[in-house]
Amino acid sequence: MPTVPPRRVAAHFGGCEDIEEVVLSHDRNRPCRYPEVWVNISNLDLNLLVALDALLQERSVTRAAARLGLTQPTLSASLARLRRHFRDDLLVRVGNRYELTPLSVRLRERTSVALDGVTRVFSVQPDFDPSASRREFSFLSSDYGAAVAGRNLSAALRQEAPLVRVRVEHISDTAVDNAEEALRSVDGLLLPHGFITGLPHVDLHHDRWVCVVSEDNTRVGATLSMEDLAESPWVVTFNRPTAFTPAMRQLELLGVEPRVQVVVESFLAIPFLVAGTDRVALMQRRLAVRIAEQSGLRVLECPFDAVPLAEALWWHPMYTHDPEHAWMREVLVAACNADLTGGP
Numbered sequence: 335m336p337t338v339p340p341r342r343v344a345a346h347f348g349g350c351e352d353i354e355e356v357v358l359s360h361d362r363n364r365p366c367r368y369p370e371v372w373v374n375i376s377n378l379d380l381n382l383l384v385a386l387d388a389l390l391q392e393r394s395v396t397r398a399a400a401r402l403g404l405t406q407p408t409l410s411a412s413l414a415r416l417r418r419h420f421r422d423d424l425l426v427r428v429g430n431r432y433e434l435t436p437l438s439v440r441l442r443e444r445t446s447v448a449l450d451g452v453t454r455v456f457s458v459q460p461d462f463d464p465s466a467s468r469r470e471f472s473f474l475s476s477d478y479g480a481a482v483a484g485r486n487l488s489a490a491l492r493q494e495a496p497l498v499r500v501r502v503e504h505i506s507d508t509a510v511d512n513a514e515e516a517l518r519s520v521d522g523l524l525l526p527h528g529f530i531t532g533l534p535h536v537d538l539h540h541d542r543w544v545c546v547v548s549e550d551n552t553r554v555g556a557t558l559s560m561e562d563l564a565e566s567p568w569v570v571t572f573n574r575p576t577a578f579t580p581a582m583r584q585l586e587l588l589g590v591e592p593r594v595q596v597v598v599e600s601f602l603a604i605p606f607l608v609a610g611t612d613r614v615a616l617m618q619r620r621l622a623v624r625i626a627e628q629s630g631l632r633v634l635e636c637p638f639d640a641v642p643l644a645e646a647l648w649w650h651p652m653y654t655h656d657p658e659h660a661w662m663r664e665v666l667v668a669a670c671n672a673d674l675t676g677g678p
Contacts, residue, residue: 380452382419385412387449390442393425393432447519462657464495471662472501472520474509478601478621479524479645482539486669494665507574517650521659522666527644528580534654535646536663539670541618543581543640546631548609558637560590562614568592569607569615572599581616581640588638605629618643620673645670 388398389409399409417424422437434442480502491498505523509516513530517523523530524538545563547554554562563585570592571579585592596607602625604615609630622633647666653659 387445450519468497470499473522474505475524483669486672523648535648538645541620541643544619545634558634564590566614567595569596573597
């Protein structure tokens with residue numbers, strides 16, 4: 335990418351010779367004319383995507399240039415090209431700092447997703463050898479999904495693909511509500527059926543809901559009744575319109591309005607909020623039985639026919655025929671069912 339001499343850049347933008355000032359701050363009283371943009375991907379320079387991502391993240395030519403290992407004039411020239419393309423300032427000076435324009439705010443997330451997609455495209459190899467792969471697989475998941483798969487997945491990767499890395503990030507409401515868009519930048523989303531439709535998926539395992547109470551809770555006997563659920567204080571998870579525990583919603587439909595004392599967005603935190611209290615909570619059985627004894631909890635059957643849980647891995651259609659992705663799907667299914675089939 336050619337370096338644009340400072341005076342040439344300055345002349346183009348009206349005589350200012352401070353490149354940082356020139357490229358980042360147009361005087362809005364001096365209109366800047368941008369040519370009409372005809373988007374033709376064959377004419378686009380992918381290096382501009384890298385530059386755009388750094389500029390939008392750093393909000394400074396100087397810092398973005400340092401991040402990319404480029405000179406300031408080189409990145410200044412890239413920003414000038416980006417401004418002509420988008421017909422927008424992208425970054426404007428406000429006092430002693432630079433801020434994103436409304437268009438830049440919209441571009442920031444899309445740029446990161448696009449850059450990640452390009453990276454994935456050019457990292458694909460004709461033959462996939464798990465033992466030699468250095469790919470990083472990224473997933474969005476609740477702590478329950480990660481806990482069920484974690485141990486056996488780690489063991490499988492250690493044996494089959496020791497150089498592969500896995501990144502697990504906490505799932506958000508936004509990711510669930512905009513799953514197809516979110517799945518463009520990650521390899522998969524671990525989530526039960528009932529929240530996403532119309533996307534490729536594979537069932538990982540099935541589970542059922544149970545109730546947990548403190549082992550020293552004298553208000554509850556060996557079994558629970560619907561009256562117990564109505565009268566006891568509750569710890570509930572994800573208590574929002576688009577984020578909820580299906581069995582809890584079912585309980586409400588049966589006429590029981592839980593007396594909620596604690597709301598937590600973590601299943602692994604439930605034992606610490608129930609132990610030593612008279613509270614009750616719903617948990618997935620596979621997770622509850624693993625941690626009940628050391629957490630001071632009793633696991634009891636629900637006094638109603640709680641809807642079963644089917645955990646699945648969801649992914650974007652563009653990964654369906656990716657051999658590396660297909661391999662990871664198989665590994666995940668095996669990891670989630672190993673404890674049920676006598677595996678590791």
